[in-house]
Amino acid sequence: MKDMRKVSVTVNGKSYAREVETRLLLSDFIRHELELTGTHVGCEHGVCGACTILLEGRTARSCLMLAVQVDGANITTVEGIAPSEKELHPLQQAFMDNHGLQCGYCTPGMLTTLIEFLQDNPDPTEHEVRVAISGNLCRCTGYQGIVDAALDAAKRLQGGKRA
Amino acid sequence: MKPPPFKYHDPRTVAETVELLARNENAKILAGGQSLMPMLNMRYVQPDHVIDINRVEGLSYIREAGGRLEIGAMTRQREIEYADLVARRAPIVREAILNVGHRQTRNRGTLGGSLSHLDPAAELPLVSAALEATVHVQGPKGKRDIAMAEFPAGYMSPSIELDEMVIGVTLPVWPDGHGYGFVEFSRRHGDFAIVAAAVLLDVEAGGKIKRASVTVGGVGPSPVRCRDAEKALTGEKGAEAAFRAAAETCRTIDAMEDVYAPAWYRQHLATVMTRRAMVAAFGRAANAR
Missing domain, CATH: 1.10.150.120 ([2Fe-2S]-binding domain)
Structure with missing residues (x-):
């Protein structure tokens, strides 16, 4: 039987709630569940850095975290960096x-x-x-x-x- | 490249964690995840239970007590890197931390995780051995202390029971004005070292070395104290020839061989890294000037 958990998280200022398998990587959660595909996945073992996100303002490799670990957290992905749709950071x-x-x-x-x-x-x-x-x-x-x-x-x- | 299925637990206390460890077969503790997560992704490990201790309270602290530094097992490497107390009282730890992975991994990686994983080339077990740390562990039967010299049972195997976990570390502090040097050789910055060396020197007025600690990582299956080098340095005045002779004693350390480097090369690097760390340490000692 799949080990499932509810995850509530704020990403780029928007709240999301999903029920996911506990082994789901944060990188896959961001890309597949939240459909924020700006975060890229390269090596999936913490070497390439492509999946780096900001967790409570601190960088973390999202392929080295489980989605369940960010329950209640604030995340910024590359989509959340620019101040507006028209202006770049x-x-x-x-x-x-x-x-x-x-x-x-x-x-x-x-x-x-x-x-x-x-x-x-x-x-x-x-x-x-x-x-x-x-x-x-x-x-x-x-x-x-x-x-x-x-x-x-x-x-x-x-x-x-x-x- | 995805973790295998497991049952996930996120206890809030150490007691709850060790109870879960005792009750469940084939369980793994998830600390900072910077080693365990890649191993899960590559399925080098396939635990039935993952016990995530990131929400366990009271395991993250850096404080001074009785002339020693106490650091909690879940203290992030970044917090150690930026702690004034560490920079002041055990500057070699900060110097070593700057070689641990990258900013992104130090934000998550923990001291307790690094010690428990016990990679032969990891920097934190190396400086813990150099400083003669005491590792505090807790199991269902209570707490016990393990000297860092006794902590490695073998290659990547700490001498703790399956139902025990590391809860903290106590680091003895060297006198103010002591010299320290941490040097490593790796292919790229942030990679695990092929060989790393940590040297601490207590230099008395007049420039004579009163006490020396010389330790290498990446040579043996766990950090190796170079007692012959320490003996050779004690009483010396820090001349280039003395460092060279002391470092040369590291050539006979029983060395590992793997795809990255043959044993003779690790032994050679041990002599070079320890000499450089000695020079750096002596240069920093207040009484050497």
Whole structure:
């Protein structure tokens, strides 16, 4: 018999309630139950970083959590980063302007990872950015565009704060 | 790449958790999940019961008591990384943590989880051995303490019973101004180390080494204390030749061999990593300057 549980969760400000099998991964819950397919699934063993989400503002690999574990929690996925339908988050804009993505597969994980990182470290060095994204695999850009985008976004975000 | 079916439990107390462990065959504790979840996804483990302790109260804390640091089993690695108390009293732990996985995994990963998983190359068991930690476990019969030196029973096997769980760790604190160094060699940042070394030095006024702790990870099946190196360092004044000679004693450690590195290479790395960690530790000791 399937081991089922009710899960209530807030994702990008919207409440969801589902009954799911307890072995369901959070990544599959987000994609298949909530149909928020912006969160990508690469390796499913915590190596590629594509499925990174923000759980109570902290990054987590959603393939390394069970959906039942987020009952009562607040989650932000890549769909929840931009301030509006028409406007990109400064980090997203910086990715666009600096060739921070090509195929886009790693992008949701890169964005969520860097949002937390730039909060922890608003004025990072290039080396610190490279360490920060060392748990996210990209096979297109060679990382340079992503590093440039992160450094550019750091400037934009700091400028935004001063303004 | 999906976990096999299991019965999920989410107890709220340690007593409830050990009761579940005692009552259910083939049960696994789910702590931070940064090792167990990949193992479930790849079906390396197929437990009938998963006991999630993320909602168990009272297992997350960092405090100082009786000149020692006490850290709860479910304290996240990130909390240890950012704790002023740890940076001040046991800075080697913070230095080691920065090599543990990535920010995303440190947000979830726990101290108790790392010790219980006991990967031979993991940083937290290594610094726990270097500091001569005491591991606190609890089972249906009550609590007991295990010295970190006795904690590994073998490769990835802690010496705890099936119905016991790690609840916390006590770390002895070295004197203010002690030197510390943590160095590791890995293919990429955040990977498990091939070999890592932790060195602590208590240096007296005048620059003489009074006490040394030298430990390597990734060489044997669990962290190895290099007693010969410690003896060689004690009484020395921190000359390059002394470090080289002390580190050289690590070449005879019985080393593992696997697809990543042959035994002779791990032994070679043990001499290089310990020497670098000694130099770093001596450079940081207040009395060395």
